Amino acid sequence: MSLTNCTIHVTQRQERTIYLTSELAKELNLSNTRSVHLHLGGKSVITALRLLKKQGHHLYVPLSVMAQLRIPHLGSSMITCSNGKDLRIGPLIGILTSVTGSNSAPFGSRTSFLREFMRVGTNKSYYFGFSPRDVNWTQQTVTGVFPGKEGGWYRKTVPLPDVVYNRLPSRKAEKLVSMNAFKHRFVQRKIPLFNWAFFEKWDIYNLLKDSETFRYVPESHINPSSQQIKDMLERHRFIYLKPTGGSLGIGIYRLTYSPKRGYFARFRRSGKNVLLRFSQFQQLMTMLHRNSGRLRHYVAQQGIRLIEIDNCPIDFRFHLTKNSSNDWVVAGIGAKKAGRGSITTHVRTGGQLMTPEQVLEEIFGSRADQVLANAKEAAIKLAETIEQNGKHLLGELGFDIGIDQNEQIWMFEANSKPGRSIFKHPALKKEGKAALKYVYDYCLYLSRFRARRDS
Ligand SMILES: Nc1ncnc2c1ncn2[C@@H]1O[C@H](COP(=O)(O)OP(=O)(O)O)[C@@H](O)[C@H]1O
Ligand SMILES: [Mg+2]
Known part of the structure; x- marks a missing residue:
C-alpha cells in the first residue's frame, strides 16, 4: 500500500480525466496507469488518469468529478492506493453527535472539544460532525457541519464517511431502538463506527466476569x-x-x-x-x-478503602485510547481528591484535580512508580478484555480506578465517552493533545489510511 499527502486543485477542463504530477504518480505506483476509480468516503468515479511533468504532489480534478464525489474543499489531503486501481483521498471522518441550530456552537458544550479534535488532522483529513437526521440513506450522503478555516462552521453535503466516531451525548436517545438500527446501517455498509454506546455498570461487570481482570472489580x-x-x-x-x-x-x-x-x-x-x-x-x-x-x-x-490525603479519599481517572497500530495506550491519568464530606471525587461536588505523581509519592514514597506502573498495566488489560468481550469497536475509554492502602487496584467504572476534565490540569495539557492525536490515528487505522497488520 502506498500512502502520501497531496494538494487537490480543480481544473476547468471538461473531460473526465484527473491529472497527477509524475512525482505523486510514482509514489503511488501509478506511473503506467491510465484509468482509476477515485474514491472519497462511500462514493467513487471512474476517471482517466494523465501525468503532469511538474514537481510536488498535486492532483487536478475536473469540476464534474469534484461535484460527483462531493469533495468538501480544495487543499491538502491524504491519498492512498493499495491495488493500482483504487485511488482514495481522505479519510472522511464523521463525528456522530447531536447538532444544534446555533452557528457559533453547533455541537453545544462539545463544540470546543470537537473543534480541537478536528484540528489534529488539518490538511490531511476531512472532518465533520453530524446527527442521525443529517444522513440521507437513499442518496448515501450526509449533510455535515465542517469547521471553517477562519473559525466558524459551515454545512456541506458529502458522501458517507470512511469512519464514524460516536460522541452522541444523550444516554436516553442512544437507548432508542431506532438509534441502534441507525448505527447498524453503518456496520452493514462496512463503515467502522467506534464507541458504540454508553456503558452500563452492570454490563461491564458481566463482560469482565469470566476474565483474569475480574480481580480488579469489587463485588x-x-x-x-x-x-x-x-x-x-x-x-x-x-x-x-x-x-x-x-x-x-x-x-x-x-x-x-x-x-x-x-x-x-x-x-x-x-x-x-x-x-x-x-x-x-x-x-x-x-x-x-x-x-x-x-x-x-x-x-x-x-466499598473500597481508598488512599487518602487530609482524610479525603482519592481515586484516578485513566484515559485510554487506541493508537494507529490498534493497541491500547494510557493517554493520561488524573488524580481526583474528594471534596470534604463528599462520597465521590467529582469536581462538581468539591473534588480537586491533582497529578498521579503528586498523590502517589505522598502516599507510597519510593514505591510510587511501581504502583503507577501496576495500575497502568491493569488498565490496559481491562480495556483489552472489555473490547474483546464486547461486540463493537472501541477507541477510547475512561476508567475510574481506585487504589487501596494495600496497593491493590480496583476499577469502579468504565466510561465509553469519557469527559476530558482531567486535561484541564496545567500539567496534563500535553496528554490531552496526545489523547486526541491517538483517537485520530485510530481513525486512520480503521479507515485504512494506515498500513494495517491484518491486511
Ligand atoms: N465501590 C466503591 N468503593 C469506594 N469508592 C467508590 C466505589 N464506587 C464508587 N466510588 C467513588 O464514587 C465515585 C463515583 O463512582 P462511579 O462508579 O464512577 O459512578 P459515576 O457513574 O456516578 O461516576 C468514584 O469515582 C469513587 O470515588
Ligand atoms: Mg465515574
Missing part, C-alpha cells in the same frame, strides 16, 4: 435484595449503591454499618452532602424504597 450485585445488602454490609462494613446507567455521581449512596452504632447512609441532596443514621436495618431499607423497586436499576458494590 457487585444488580437489584440487590435486602438480604444481599445486609450481607455485604456485614462482610465489607461499607458499600456503594450506584445507578447502573448513572454518571457524575448522581443518585449514589454510601452505606456504612457499625455493629455498635447502627447503619449510616451518605448521599447528596439539593447540592448538599447528607448523613443519616438508622438504628434498624429495615429503616434504612424504607428510606431507600427497596420494597417499591427503587433499587431495580442499582448496583450494590463492595
